[in-house]
Amino acid sequence: MAKTHVTMTVNGETVEGLVEPRTLLVHFIRENLQLTGTHIGCETTHCGACTIDIDGMSVKSCTMFAVQAEGAAITTIEGVANADGTLSALQEGFRQMHGLQCGFCTPGMILRAQRLLQENPTPSEEEIRFGIAGNLCRCTGYQNIVKAIQYAAAKINGTEFQEAAQ
Template structure:
């Protein structure tokens, strides 16, 4: 075991990690930040997406020790300072961008990464960027709408059907 230190959601943290300790294990089990989910554990589903030094990564496919000294942001870091939902989170609520919610932390994190790189994406660009994030409930339509809304685009109302 070695000591690993990093900044998570703006706060300096440290903990013990083995070489094989994954970043997601360090966050969930070491730091109690269970908002980041483990879905497939094979780097397919994206539920574990977090930002490392400002870039989206799958935290189940990175070792905690490789994030030594990094700035890490998880879903817990996406809320506003007063605890209210951040813009993307609020848009997911407003546009029903979730059903069971399991994929949502990863969806919000990948959406934030997209909007940082491309603040006004087309629908096609949004769908393309979600390639590594799997949702088994929504069929993606409302997730795409939520991201369009978070980008400030006018979005057709969600049909009550």
């Protein structure tokens, strides 16, 4: 099968490669670019483990072809940290609020939460739960993930994080 040349910006750097037209974007990211933080879960868009940010939208990269990302600006979990290498507010929130257990869903969850906070900087708990509904976690029960996102929102907005009484 003939290969197609693709060029895109990933985590702020221009990358290119040759791919078969049927190559999924998640495979291009993991295998060609060696950015293995984007996980492969179901390959049917149900789990959200492969969630990345493309041109300002959360996208499940398991059902998008690499050729469809031609010219796109993509952020993967490797591009979420602050420019100086310190943890982003969301990464810090997941750490401080124990928002992960096995960690398999975490990269996709953080990318989705990042987009959610960019679209709604002060989401309610209900809005957070709705916003991450397309990302499945089999370990945590979501409570600490919600707290992690609330923590990050407070930090980003320069307010004090108030943990809700249980």
